Amino acid sequence: GQQLNQSPQSMFIQEGEDVSMNCTSSSIFNTWLWYKQDPGEGPVLLIALYKAGELTSNGRLTAQFGITRKDSFLNISASIPSDVGIYFCAGQLYSGGGADGLTFGKGTHLIIQP
Amino acid sequence: SAVISQKPSRDICQRGTSLTIQCQVDSQVTMMFWYRQQPGQSLTLIATANQGSEATYESGFVIDKFPISRPNLTFSTLTVSNMSPEDSSIYLCSVGGMGGWGYTFGSGTRLTVV
Numbered sequence: 001g002q003q004l005n006q007s008p009q010s011m012f013i014q015e016g017e018d019v020s021m022n023c024t025s026s027s028i029f030n031t032w033l034w035y036k037q038d039p040g041e042g043p044v045l046l047i048a049l050y051k052a053g054e055l056t057s058n059g060r061l062t063a064q065f066g067i068t069r070k071d072s073f074l075n076i077s078a079s080i081p082s083d084v085g086i087y088f089c090a091g092q093l094y095s096g097g098g099a100d101g102l103t104f105g106k107g108t109h110l111i112i113q114p
Numbered sequence: 115s116a117v118i119s120q121k122p123s124r125d126i127c128q129r130g131t132s133l134t135i136q137c138q139v140d141s142q143v144t145m146m147f148w149y150r151q152q153p154g155q156s157l158t159l160i161a162t163a164n165q166g167s168e169a170t171y172e173s174g175f176v177i178d179k180f181p182i183s184r185p186n187l188t189f190s191t192l193t194v195s196n197m198s199p200e201d202s203s204i205y206l207c208s209v210g211g212m213g214g215w216g217y218t219f220g221s222g223t224r225l226t227v228v
Contacts, residue, residue, distance in 0.1 A: 033217060042206050042219035043157070045115075088156060092217075101147040101159035101172070102208075102217065 006089050006105030014113055019076040021087060021108040028069035029091030033102065034061075037086045046087075047074070076110075084112050116141050116209050120220035127197055127227050134193045135223045137207030142187035144210075148180070151204040151222070160205075163190040197227045 006023045013019060023032070031050055035043035047058050049065035049072060056063055062075045076083055086109050090102040117140040127133050137146065146163040161169040161182055169182035184190045194201055207220040 035219075040221075040224075042221045044219075045217060048217070090157075090217075101149075101162055102157070103159070104156045106156045 004089055004091055004103055004105035006108060008108055009106065010109040010111065012111045012113060013079060015079060015081060017079055019079055019083070019110060020073060021089075022071065022073040023089035023091075023105045024071040025091060025103075026070070029103075030069075030094050031092040032063070032065050032072040033090040033092065034063050034072070034074045035088045035090060037088060037107075039085075043088060079110075079112055081112055081114070084110055086110070115218045116143055118207055118209060118218055118220035120207055120223055122223055123221065124224040125226070127225065129198050129227055131197055132193055132195045133197065133225060134191050135205055135207075137190045137192070137220055139188045139209055144187070146184060146190045147208045147210070148182060148190070148192045149206045149208060149219075151206060153203070157206065160192070163192075194225065197225075199227045201225065202227045 004023050004025050033048050034046045036046055037043045046061055047056050047063040049056055052065055052069045053067050054065040060077045065072055072089055086107045088107045089105040092102050093100045119138045121136045125133055148160040149157045150160055151157045159172050160175045160180055161171040163169050163182050163184040165184045165187055179195055181193045202225055204222040204224050206222045210217040
């Protein structure tokens with residue numbers, strides 16, 4: 001099956017710094033999604049990308065769907081303490097039966113030092 | 115986006131027993147999915163819960179171990195059968211309409227098998 005390579009695995013940054021993380025795949029996806037998961041909670045959708053080359057923003061978050069459909073990045077500008085958590089990329093294919101379930105990256109653990 | 119309620123939120127179970135997890139959605143949805151998140155790991159798709167037909171399982175997951183029901187467009191259950199400590203994980207329900215947008219997750223069921 002598909003595999004997503006997400007990097008970095010963890011990030012230690014200072015409050016106010018910008019953050020960048022990315023995902024690559026050996027196969028294409030129709031949709032890329034970025035989630036944030038806080039302890040004890042399910043993942044919360046941050047940004048969804050549907051077209052190759054698409055660049056989408058959600059507040060301080062910006063994500064892009066790579067032209068090759070095999071990669072995506074997520075940027076967070078001016079990080080704040082509540083940005084701490086685990087960020088997951090996820091890819092989705094549409095098969096003949098409809099939308100498939102998601103394939104997830106291994107996550108980027110974001111730690112912010114005051 | 116849909117609101118998902120999962121029950122129970124957590125449980126501690128004896129090995130060899132079974133646990134049924136419920137997923138209730140506040141609106142009718144086409145696609146429902148079940149995921150497993152092992153401790154400190156990413157999410158892995160278990161199966162797609164199909165309304166009115168058998169679930170579609172991913173490689174490594176079988177119906178005898180993880181039977182799934184989907185009696186209508188707002189409800190599904192996942193049973194973890196004949197549990198062992200290796201089944202200790204977070205189990206998450208997710209929904210998504212055709213086209214894949216609005217992939218929302220429940221808050222998960224934290225299962226510990228002793």
